[in-house]
Amino acid sequence: MHHSVLLEIVILLLISVVTVSLFRRFHLPPVLAYLFVGILVGPHNWGWVADTDNTRFLAEFGVVFLMFTVGLEFSFPQLLAMRKEVFGIGAAQVGITTFAVLVIFVALGESLAAAFIIGGVIALSSTAIVIKQLNEQLEINSRHGRLSVAILIFQDLAVIPFLIIIPALSMEANGSIAVELAFAVLKGVFVIGVMLALGHWLLRPLFYQVAKLHSSELFTLTILLFSVAAAWVTDFAGLSLALGAFIAGMMMAETEFKHQVEVDIRPFRDVLLGLFFVTIGMLLNLHSLLDLLPWVLATVTGIIVLKVLIIMVIGHYAGIEKGVTLRTALSLAQGGEFGFALLAMALNNGILSDAVSQIILASVILSMVVSPFIIKNNGYLAKRLFANSYVKSRKQNIQSINEETHDIKDHVIICGYGRIGQNIAQFLKQENIEYAALDLDPVIVKEAHDAGEHVFYGDSTHKEILEAVNISSARVLLISYDDHHAATAIIQQTKRLRPDIPVLVRTRDDTHLAELQSLGATEVVPETLEASLTLSSHLLLLLGVPMNRVTKAIEDVRGTRYQLLHQFYHGQSVGDVSDPELSRLGLHSLMIPEGAYCIGKQIKDLELDKIDVEVTALRQDGKCNQKPSVDSVIKSGDVVVYYTSPEGAEKAEAKLLIGK
Structure with missing residues (x-):
């Protein structure tokens, strides 16, 4: 039984x-x-x-x-x-x-x-x-x-x-x-x-x-x-x-x-x-x-x-x-x-x-x-069934948007007029920079439009809507809401209409950063990484680090597309396994025991780069050496820190310990 x-x-x-x-x-x-x-x-x-x-x-x-x-x-x-x-x-x-x-x-x-x-x-x-x-x-x-x-x-x-x-x-x-x-x-x-x-x-x-x-x-x-x-x-x-x-x-x-x-x-x-x-x-x-x-x-x-x-x-x-x-x-x-x-x-x-x-x-x-x-x-x-009423209504909406925006030039198109979109609009108004915002929340659109703002009901992924807000003469297009699929569609549509226009994209993290940049996004701003930079800058200033050094450190990270912040320890959190595109790269560390294969060898001799493993730090004699030289020799008791996928971590451990 x-x-x-x-x-x-x-x-x-x-x-x-x-x-x-x-x-x-x-x-x-x-x-x-x-x-x-x-x-x-x-x-x-x-x-x-x-x-x-x-x-x-x-x-x-x-x-x-x-x-x-x-x-x-x-x-x-x-x-x-x-x-x-x-x-x-x-x-x-x-x-x-x-x-x-x-x-x-x-x-x-x-x-x-x-x-x-x-x-x-x-x-x-x-x-x-x-x-x-x-x-x-x-x-x-x-x-x-x-x-x-x-x-x-x-x-x-x-x-x-x-x-x-x-x-x-x-x-x-x-x-x-x-x-x-x-x-x-x-x-x-x-x-x-x-x-x-x-x-x-x-x-x-x-x-x-x-x-x-x-x-x-x-x-x-x-x-x-x-x-x-x-x-x-x-x-x-x-x-x-x-x-x-x-x-x-x-x-x-x-x-x-x-x-x-x-x-x-x-x-x-x-x-x-x-x-x-x-x-x-x-x-x-x-x-x-x-x-x-x-x-x-x-x-x-x-x-x-x-x-x-x-x-x-x-x-x-x-x-x-x-x-x-x-x-x-x-x-x-x-x-x-x-x-x-x-x-x-x-x-x-x-x-x-x-x-x-x-x-x-x-x-x-x-x-x-x-x-x-x-x-x-x-x-x-x-x-097909309601072509007259349905298409007529859409055309009326597009015509209404066009009538209010056809005279504006050198403006910013804001896709999404939620909390972040509205905050950005406040800064633009202070600098007397024109903008046209699109959103699918009828309550937000009605209240903002009644207040005299250039906010319209429309789907930013549609070619006709982008043309209606005069994308041909806009300076920048900004995607203010976190939706990867929508952002992808908007960028693709935008680049068909205006290949030269700068596109700024907000994302939750850096999971899709490279993909969005390859599609044509000028800048991708990941919330979690920018929050880390903001907290770090405040902390360093409170600790007495000079402003110019703090600013340089922050700009260096942004200049390398947040490369430094990509490398972190995932711990028990494995993210959303239902998303096949989710990045699984992370930091891993290994203490080298007596008798390990890598003892006495230089990092370059191990050829870890061939298995997509990047050594980011080497701790020796209680001191941590960030970005160690490829000529560094590994000793017993050292801790090797490397950046790779979970599969790469297994291969790196085998290479370091038994040479396979």
Whole structure:
């Protein structure tokens, strides 16, 4: 038995690693990869992994931790800022879609409870797919991107009442559904109120005392205890595990420990959530779907068409431009991760029949598979279907920008008018230098434009927008926000229009510094490195170092493109392993023991440069020699410091110790 369980775990991990890798190669979301793994290894297909109650119960904690992180990200200020879109358009989309699907499935002969749950499943969209795809297409801050995010926010919130209602719907067979629903809602409100009150008084002092002990293990254990205990409380009250986790996350979001909690909980969430999607995939029976295929295809088509039509109607009555509404609708025309959670709850409570659950499950999965392709072409479809209104609106915006900027010359174009863009504009105004700023935040644009500033709504990656702000006569173009993909697109577009114009780029660090410079960026300003220089200059001045020496030292670093600051010890932090372009070069050190191969040899004799290893320092007799001569002889007890990748460090260690 022990070996059987262990073998199942090994098989599951092996297939998951291979499948997720393949899906990432084709830019498909990991959610689909886990579902595919479940379909393959589940009892209805290959049968390599058993679908047991224990496995499902463990997998449910993936949803628990997902809802915990949703609670962590819950922001009342954000909701207030987007209240019209969230509680107006978002609420209308979820409500109308749920009701429309409910009517359709009741007409098809399903029970009221089953039809209600199916409506909820179809009303929700995939936050992971939509956000990822819009980010990759640089559309997350566009009008349809912001509207999509607002609707997704309400969809996430709408999961909460579903989590309260679904357990009560299982009482329909006893004829007491109305009473049970009312009781469930009242019970949910009471439990949430009590938990929020206790959390408000006890949570911050508890975590403050834990943090004072400076134990990362204890901190992580306390987070797990808190989130799981909150889930147990709501489960004990007859509600769902996920509801308690969401409340716990909301309470945690109000403390100063929010960000550390999010980092610590992520590994548990990702692994268990992956297991949850695997168990969902296990429910799908490919053999029975052959008979149900016409129903599945009809349902997939229905999901896409119905959601697009409903959002189009809502957008029309909300006065939103047709092209923007269609792009939003196409972005949200799929099922989502929370839909699987609702579907699993309905199956556990015996509300859905096997045939219906197979159709809905397969349809939601297929809608998510085709979703990236639909989102990718949302702009093309909007222009084709609403060419007059959509293109006319864009032309009007470009014409409006052109009318206000056609007379300015020798100006600065600021791409991004957030905090940094506005600070730069203040300095330009002091020097009476003209500027034109572009941003995709309509609130910032409206307020700044009403104040008489040359700030316009527009995407800096578009050729027409750059031409509208008169790039042909501009002196400099500055990218003030940290977005590598957008910066790349802006530089490429700029160099096509004006190869000679200087381009300044802000970045978070030096990861993409060389790439941006190769594309044509005149200067790349990494925040972390410039912060290091600023702190260093203040420190040296406080220590009495003359101003001219401090200035020279800082300018020398900038003159070498921050070469000195590229070399640092990474420690346990390995960065974002999901980014294949992330630089992994760093400093490494090695103390030379007795009998090492390199003892008595000069640095040049070791030929470390041939394996891409640069010796940056040599510590001998307690003194550290920065940039040692290649003629330096290495002795026993010396410490050699070198700059290379992790693979290069292994090769350097082998070369220094055994000569290989």
